[in-house]
Amino acid sequence: MEDLLTQTNYALDTFYFLVMGALVMFMAPGFAMLEAGLVRSKNTAEILLKNVALFGIACIMYLVCGYYIMYVGAVEGGVIPDLGFWIGAENTVEDTLASGGDTYYSARSDYFFQVVFVATAMSIVSGAVAERMKLWAFLGFAVVMTGLIYPLQGMWTWGGGWIAEAGYSDFAGSGIVHMCGAAAALAGVLLLGPRKGKYNANGTVNAIPGANLPLATLGMFILWFGWFGFNGGSELKTSNIIEANAVAQVFVNTNIAACGGVVAALLTARMLFGKADLTMALNGALAGLVAITADPLSPIAQYAMLIGAAGGVLVVFSIVTLDKLRIDDPVGAISVHGVVGIWGIVAVVFNNADATIGGQLIGILGIFGWVFGASLIVWTILKFTMGIRVSEEEEYEGVDIAECGLEAYPEFVNAN
Amino acid sequence: MEDLLTQTNYALDTFYFLVMGALVMFMAPGFAMLEAGLVRSKNTAEILLKNVALFGIACIMYLVCGYYIMYVGAVEGGVIPDLGFWIGAENTVEDTLASGGDTYYSARSDYFFQVVFVATAMSIVSGAVAERMKLWAFLGFAVVMTGLIYPLQGMWTWGGGWIAEAGYSDFAGSGIVHMCGAAAALAGVLLLGPRKGKYNANGTVNAIPGANLPLATLGMFILWFGWFGFNGGSELKTSNIIEANAVAQVFVNTNIAACGGVVAALLTARMLFGKADLTMALNGALAGLVAITADPLSPIAQYAMLIGAAGGVLVVFSIVTLDKLRIDDPVGAISVHGVVGIWGIVAVVFNNADATIGGQLIGILGIFGWVFGASLIVWTILKFTMGIRVSEEEEYEGVDIAECGLEAYPEFVNAN
């Protein structure tokens, strides 16, 4: 009888994990629509293709070696990865029942949940390098990022490696997923340079408006929806009262942090620019979500709202600042996921007594250092082999024709 | 052992509630896309922003005081609200196990589920006042609506107050959510007046077509999908055979009522207008969903289909009639949620022996009277302080530039 109940709980936890994972997978169209809405129409088909292809590449690379590096071969306190293949064996009934509760969900559901996180990290990159990066160079980077760069820092943290040992606390990945993606993106953007026409010689900045804001809004809402899986699933278990309450708290905090981010970014933009800027409201929501991701469990809802609101304020100033620094990020990905990701990591210490500012800083430096450094090397190799930037003419004409041989909206567009 | 099973059931019911709540949250982009698709392109960014911002405001206000008014401080049979803050404490393991089954899901999951309903009610308003209402006046109204107007009638009904005592029966909120939103919208529309160019002096009506019908269709389908959470979650429990069967019945009836609405509205429009009007089919689906929401549990599927079909017929005639009355509702929200909402409330008595026509009428009058009256006062105050209508020039140019400082589709549009 007790074994039967153990089986039921295993099934419930596995089902919960799979549903949460499916929600995270759904973040893929969230990123795709957000980015497609925020670029110009002439570069839309290519960014869509990048988002579709990177998801395919991410899941394949994580199956082939990434999951092995991050979890299967991970060693407590380890630094150097154990290189190997495939995702290990499924739990047997016997072993599960004999585990005394240590094994409580399907090993396959764990791979499924983890793999959609990898794709999320990689999706962050595509937005920042939009409108000027070569398609195949980007996909080449995706192979290394999802097969090695992401998994290695994942092994250092969630895999129990040296950053975890140093006390770093990151519930669902403000650093491990979001800042990680932003660090890779930043390295690419620095090597790639800004889009033609973005920055003037006299220091002013030209706004390059996105072609389709309903799409961008849809993308933001899909991401919000998917984030319930992203954070909610990261509790990893739900089959008793304590765990169920924890998952509920995570849902509440995730939602209210996004709300705080929306309202704060909207008011900040209103004060700075005099208008209620829709794109800032969208980035505010995402900033709220990124900020709470490092710890959506410990704060009460009121504090979660404030953590999200701080993220919403921060993202507006960060976007303005990056433009002053001539770091051209068409969708604001580096600000949303990187700058606000760091805020989220730091904010853990306010509500979670187990976290220390030292441990958090080690995590930030360790993850950022590795991902930024390794990405810089990979982007540089790509730059000097196949090239990473499209030609000036291709950039002017739009990368859709050059790379994909078709247009996203062949009947609609009047002008470039 | 029994306590362990109680824990599992608590976890299952909480998880069910959270998944259903996430589906309802996803109705936010449903409303956003529906409304963005049905307005003109020059007013699209602003309606998107309204939808994003109202969701943020709704969740914050409901956290701050709305949930308290509606549930925490609610008194059996009460009329006057207990004003207070925050959402109360989470259930402890001890109290839950000692409750003998009375406590069977996380208190946090209850807030999460309820809060997304508030946002739904508020989303209904944005569509009806589209293309001419000032952004900040709208957001100001959202603060009062989600912090007080909605929660008070919610306390009167689901909170156990005087309308509940009078025998009013409304399973998932045909009245408490949908007619409530429509009543607030109607008050706003009456004060606001129709869009310029909608009605001619000679009594004829100009169709103002929506700019993006794929978006509107997507929005409708997202709402349909989210409605499984809206109605399915309103059973509140699923962890035994009777409850599981009930949730399944609710899913079946919700789906088939929408289908009845689609087909009935399509045929009605074909007969009235000679064409298969897509927007009427969309409104027919939503009408079917609104109609069944007051009782998706009691009818067999065949009757649910008929209740939805009647909603689908009704919505077409209602939209035509409102236009004759010069009540300008760009997306048909008052017809879909208000007129059909009333039909749904009344239809409960056909299948649910516990409902009486008297109780249902008390509910309709009580909810409508309060929400319409209170909203009229708030809209009036807003009108005479900050103003609720944009200038004629702003309306002509489109509210996107005036309010948001950007365009939704900067590269696409030929003409206003």
Added chain:
Amino acid sequence: MEDLLTQTNYALDTFYFLVMGALVMFMAPGFAMLEAGLVRSKNTAEILLKNVALFGIACIMYLVCGYYIMYVGAVEGGVIPDLGFWIGAENTVEDTLASGGDTYYSARSDYFFQVVFVATAMSIVSGAVAERMKLWAFLGFAVVMTGLIYPLQGMWTWGGGWIAEAGYSDFAGSGIVHMCGAAAALAGVLLLGPRKGKYNANGTVNAIPGANLPLATLGMFILWFGWFGFNGGSELKTSNIIEANAVAQVFVNTNIAACGGVVAALLTARMLFGKADLTMALNGALAGLVAITADPLSPIAQYAMLIGAAGGVLVVFSIVTLDKLRIDDPVGAISVHGVVGIWGIVAVVFNNADATIGGQLIGILGIFGWVFGASLIVWTILKFTMGIRVSEEEEYEGVDIAECGLEAYPEFVNAN
């Protein structure tokens, strides 16, 4: 106590089934957006309406008689259907507990899960006949398809009829749903003929680009997301370790097969056409999904990836070949669901020892023969009564105005 746990498991399995079913229902907007994105703007509103209306019709017809034919009245090994109405009774608590585990989820949840499959099959048809088929003829076909043609072959297979007896193995419906839809589509396309201007007298083919590729990409991703329900729910049970592991395996394989399809189709298109064709990548993902649907449980993930990849290669060649044969399928539905569906059915024998190539061929021939033949008869009757093709002038002007009396994008379009 054991009865209580049985109740919990029943609730879990029913909830799992309902969630999976809701995901499948969400495939409806997936198909709608995919098809709306791949047709020209002048035919967009009509294809949206077809997708909305067919869903309504499918659910109603399946309620009225389809579910009865397929399951309620099905006889082991049967060929001739038992004609009858409605969907039978819900399980009682007593019968369920007395069933010794044979009854383990709500009968209503079974109808709900099955009905969304019917709509999926019908959705496949609308894409293939797009841009030239009369709306009401299409809807007339939908009535027969969802009320009789689909249910009868469903009774022969999942209902336990003669094809099941012959050993045919099709886990989630590569044949029963996807090839079935494609067979009905093919019959319609052959009678309908190609769109004007698609094929030149000299044998060359004109590309007719879709008007809105972000929509098409969104549609693909929604379908991918919904497919977790489609395949994941087809395990039918999840409440113990073995079943939970099985569902997890299905999720993993479904996802990785889609990834294999994306990458393979992208590389194939790159080699054949010299460009990274977005529409081929989208079709590659769907091909991977269709290919794995016949058995997403037996293969290890690596093989699932290869099965999907083979589907991705196949779909590119199939689309090119059908164009050479002048079979005009605007969205590639016959290739994706028909040709790759057959591949998926055959591929079952590689990993599932219970399947035989003979059994699979009987399934292919039985399903295809019946659905293609019956559809051909119905389309022919429609052709000679109400006509199935719009006039040349309507086709030139676009079917939106002719059939729906409105335009999908009234403000955007420059040219036809």
